[in-house]
Amino acid sequence: MAIYTPEYQPNGNEVAVIETNKGAIRVQLAGKDAPIHVGNFVELAQKGFYNGLKFHRHEPGFVIQGGCPNTREMTAEQVASGGGYPPPGTGNPGYSIKGEWTVNPNNEHKNGTLAMARSQAPDSAGSQFYFCLGPQPFLDGNYTVFGDPIDQESIDVIHSLRKGDEILSIAIENGN
Numbered sequence: 482m483a484i485y486t487p488e489y490q491p492n493g494n495e496v497a498v499i500e501t502n503k504g505a506i507r508v509q510l511a512g513k514d515a516p517i518h519v520g521n522f523v524e525l526a527q528k529g530f531y532n533g534l535k536f537h538r539h540e541p542g543f544v545i546q547g548g549c550p551n552t553r554e555m556t557a558e559q560v561a562s563g564g565g566y567p568p569p570g571t572g573n574p575g576y577s578i579k580g581e582w583t584v585n586p587n588n589e590h591k592n593g594t595l596a597m598a599r600s601q602a603p604d605s606a607g608s609q610f611y612f613c614l615g616p617q618p619f620l621d622g623n624y625t626v627f628g629d630p631i632d633q634e635s636i637d638v639i640h641s642l643r644k645g646d647e648i649l650s651i652a653i654e655n656g657n
Contacts, residue, residue: 487520537569557645595628
């Protein structure tokens with residue numbers, strides 16, 4: 482798959498407002514630390530790519546994951562059961578981006594941290610992201626962190642999410 486370099490150049494002040502059916506999550510994006518990941522996420526959000534997608538993976542005490550386009554036409558029940566074809570969790574935007582965990586000085590998986598999911602290939606992230614449900618330091622050297630929730634309300638919403646919950650929209654505040 483082709484490696485994509487986003488055109489969007491982060492200014493370091495971007496805040497993603499992720500509206501879900503459980504409430505809003507406000508995330509300070511790490512544009513200075515992970516500019517490729519933030520640029521990619523901002524571009525996808527501004528295109529409406531994430532609107533209507535469902536969270537397809539919930540591992541209690543570990544992560545809640547979303548951003549797979551295969552979930553768009555599935556019901557919450559289908560996603561929660563893992564049904565449908567192609568299966569939830571296997572989709573991407575048609576490209577991948579370069580990993581940045583080795584160059585991000587603040588690549589720490591804390592409670593609520595936003596990071597990009599990928600396959601076993603280092604430069605295979607695309608659109609799928611996850612929020613940490615507690616500290617996950619063993620992920621620090623393998624996955625790129627690109628944001629942190631800015632308040633306790635956001636962390637509470639993150640912890641309330643389950644498989645099948647929906648991303649209604651993602652707006653970017655303070656963008657270019």
